[in-house]
Amino acid sequence: MGLTRVPGLLFGGDYNPEQWPEEVWQEDVRLMAEAGVNLVTVAVFSWSRIEPGPGAYEFGWLDRVLDLLHAHGIAVDLATATATPPPWLVRAHPEVRPVDAAGTRLEFGSRQGYCPSSPVFRAATVRLARAMAERYREHPALAMWHVSNEYADHTTECFCEESARDFRRWLTVRHRSLDGLNAAWGTSCWGQHYTDWAQVEPPRKAPGPVNPAQLLDWRRFSSDALLACFEAERAVLKEVTPDVPVTTNFMSVLRDLDYWAWAEGEDVVTDDAYPDPADPRAPVKAALSYDLMRSLKRQPWLLLESAPSAVSWRAVNVPKDPGVMRLHSLQALAHGSDGVMFFQWRQARYGPEKFHSAMLPHGGTGTRQWRETLALGADVRRLSEVAGSTTRAEVALLLDWDSWWGLEAPESMPTDRLRLHELLLSWYAPLHARGVAVDLAPPGRDLSGYRLVIAPNLYLCTAAHADALAAFPGQLVVGPFSGVVDAADQVHDGGAPGPLGELLGVRVEEWRPLPDGVAQEVVTADGTVLSARTWTEWLDASGAAEVLARYRGGPLDGRPAVTRRGSATYLSCLPEDPAPFLDELLATAGITGVTGPGLPAGVEACRRGPYLFLLNHGTEPATVPLPEGDRFTDLLTGRPLPAGAVTVGPCDAVVLKPRPTPEERA
Ligand SMILES: [Zn+2]
Numbered sequence: 306m307g308l309t310r311v312p313g314l315l316f317g318g319d320y321n322p323e324q325w326p327e328e329v330w331q332e333d334v335r336l337m338a339e340a341g342v343n344l345v346t347v348a349v350f351s352w353s354r355i356e357p358g359p360g361a362y363e364f365g366w367l368d369r370v371l372d373l374l375h376a377h378g379i380a381v382d383l384a385t386a387t388a389t390p391p392p393w394l395v396r397a398h399p400e401v402r403p404v405d406a407a408g409t410r411l412e413f414g415s416r417q418g419y420c421p422s423s424p425v426f427r428a429a430t431v432r433l434a435r436a437m438a439e440r441y442r443e444h445p446a447l448a449m450w451h452v453s454n455e456y457a458d459h460t461t462e463c464f465c466e467e468s469a470r471d472f473r474r475w476l477t478v479r480h481r482s483l484d485g486l487n488a489a490w491g492t493s494c495w496g497q498h499y500t501d502w503a504q505v506e507p508p509r510k511a512p513g514p515v516n517p518a519q520l521l522d523w524r525r526f527s528s529d530a531l532l533a534c535f536e537a538e539r540a541v542l543k544e545v546t547p548d549v550p551v552t553t554n555f556m557s558v559l560r561d562l563d564y565w566a567w568a569e570g571e572d573v574v575t576d577d578a579y580p581d582p583a584d585p586r587a588p589v590k591a592a593l594s595y596d597l598m599r600s601l602k603r604q605p606w607l608l609l610e611s612a613p614s615a616v617s618w619r620a621v622n623v624p625k626d627p628g629v630m631r632l633h634s635l636q637a638l639a640h641g642s643d644g645v646m647f648f649q650w651r652q653a654r655y656g657p658e659k660f661h662s663a664m665l666p667h668g669g670t671g672t673r674q675w676r677e678t679l680a681l682g683a684d685v686r687r688l689s690e691v692a693g694s695t696t697r698a699e700v701a702l703l704l705d706w707d708s709w710w711g712l713e714a715p716e717s718m719p720t721d722r723l724r725l726h727e728l729l730l731s732w733y734a735p736l737h738a739r740g741v742a743v744d745l746a747p748p749g750r751d752l753s754g755y756r757l758v759i760a761p762n763l764y765l766c767t768a769a770h771a772d773a774l775a776a777f778p779g780q781l782v783v784g785p786f787s788g789v790v791d792a793a794d795q796v797h798d799g800g801a802p803g804p805l806g807e808l809l810g811v812r813v814e815e816w817r818p819l820p821d822g823v824a825q826e827v828v829t830a831d832g833t834v835l836s837a838r839t840w841t842e843w844l845d846a847s848g849a850a851e852v853l854a855r856y857r858g859g860p861l862d863g864r865p866a867v868t869r870r871g872s873a874t875y876l877s878c879l880p881e882d883p884a885p886f887l888d889e890l891l892a893t894a895g896i897t898g899v900t901g902p903g904l905p906a907g908v909e910a911c912r913r914g915p916y917l918f919l920l921n922h923g924t925e926p927a928t929v930p931l932p933e934g935d936r937f938t939d940l941l942t943g944r945p946l947p948a949g950a951v952t953v954g955p956c957d958a959v960v961l962k963p964r965p966t967p968e969e970r971a
């Protein structure tokens with residue numbers, strides 16, 4: 306049994322039958338069966354059709370949809386339908402609509418138009434979730450609950466009066482007293498000392514930079530406020546249908562929500578991933594997202610939405626070339642997804658997503674898109690046995706949302722060029738290119754299962770974080786501008802790297818961010834010359850640290866750039882290519898790529914359980930050496946492969962399953 310009640314890998318997409326006359330539904334289920342669809346997401350935006358007036362439910366159409374799907378062997382990821390409040394609710398209670406930072410209350414007519422802190426909205430969602438759960442608790446098509454949709458896609462925060470009250474309640478819990486708040490927010494700066502809770506407001510649009518500590522708390526609160534919406538619905542679903550898994554679909558590497566906290570309430574982590582076909586780095590960015598999803602609960606997850614071809618919301622929406630949908634889908638499976646799901650099943654004829662691709666396009670079944678949908682469904686069935694298998698990584702990249710929020714505070718940092726997603730990618734990309742499996746982890750987690758832990762940036766670093774890193778026995782790498790502030794965004798006594806100072810054996814005297822286009826040379830102990838951009842530091846390593854590389858030229862000439870104390874390496878700069886350090890660290894930690902060294906450029910290699918996925922994102926055939934002595938069958942073709950190496954065509958993939966040796970067969 307897989308993630309849901311459906312065995313094997315899942316295949317399907319969002320299904321919006323309310324956009325079509327009922328006679329079309331018959332064709333839908335027939336074609337779904339033909340494509341091998343076994344799960345569809347239903348009712349995501351159906352609130353106004355299920356509850357067209359307060360407490361007046363019209364379930365008949367949805368009953369017929371679920372019955373029809375079940376009759377054709379298709380299970381349902383059933384949404385609670387709360388993603389867009391209906392017109393009657395927002396007209397009766399205008400305060401449900403969110404307010405932006407400039408104080409404008411946003412109009413109805415799009416989606417996700419709600420204030421997360423609105424008691425009216427929360428009560429209405431819980432009422433609807435209960436009605437849905439009670440209606441469909443016994444329905445045999447129900448495989449999973451899908452709470453709301455893509456939290457924080459549009460509404461990440463709300464600045465209304467109700468949200469301000471909720472923010473004050475949240476602050477009272479965190480800081481206990483007004484004195485505590487004044488101290489934590491450093492309100493003695495710029496004359497912001499508060500004498501009454503009622504004076505405290507969300508960080509609305511102000512004449513200049515807002516207090517970064519206030520902003521950090523606001524980001525924490527805003528993530529928590531949306532999480533409270535999810536948890537309120539989840540509690541009802543668990544009460545009525547305790548055995549049905551609950552999810553809400555995440556949005557890849559998203560700054561606004563602390564997914565470590567959110568994942569605790571998810572039975573199944575699901576992700577919506579839309580790598581841009583026009584972006585050469587799309588496969589690497591997608592791989593990072595997928596590894597995050599796998600790491601959130603350290604179990605298989607589900608790609609719940611992806612685009613069969615073009616999306617509709619970028620400035621230029623480039624379609625996927627032939628074969629790319631398949632390759633990107635197989636990539637998600639390689640990184641631990643237990644299925645491939647799309648937005649959406651049938652391409653819409655109206656609305657903002659009418660040009661968004663679908664499994665079944667406007668042109669119908671005589672199209673390349675439909676042929677590729679059918680072929681992919683067949684591939685997914687061939688890989689069915691992969692479901693449930695897990696990945697073991699020896700490398701962890703640290704990701705902490707508090708630190709991310711602090712790092713990217715506007716108008717108060719030494720540079721606005723340090724972006725956490727890019728910092729993660731700067732380490733993730735070379736690991737990915739080497740076929741090294743990577744987990745993401747929060748800094749406070751027990752890291753003892755890893756051999757190499759990399760903190761690309763830990764701007765906000767608490768004593769607990771530092772203790773966890775000091776207790777880690779393997780190779781540790783800490784990137785620049787780390788250990789700068791505490792949990793309240795206040796600079797550690799004595800400056801950076803604060804609580805990491807003892808571990809790293811260095812002291813940072815001065816930040817030296819580089820202007821765009823300016824590079825700083827860095828020379829390693831063996832004479833390799835590297836180029837650093839964006840960031841450098843004036844470092845004092847006169848303590849216990851060994852110097853692995855020094856700056857060359859400019860005011861930092863001869864000063865330490867990269868240091869090591871014991872097994873803890875500190876980089877005070879951002880080398881364009883960290884390969885010299887990375888390769889040495891991997892060798893020291895005894896880590897190799899899943900196919901050993903020598904993975905051709907453009908080829909992605911992932912091991913999942915006993916299966917070895919090789920994906921060629923390049924435009925030329927690539928020959929990949931296979932682990933010595935092993936013999937494999939390609940699950941996608943069923944063909945045994947010759948020992949030693951396999952050639953993977955451009956935009957193609959193989960999924961290798963070890964063949965038992967003659968002794969094992971006997
Ligand atoms: Zn609000």
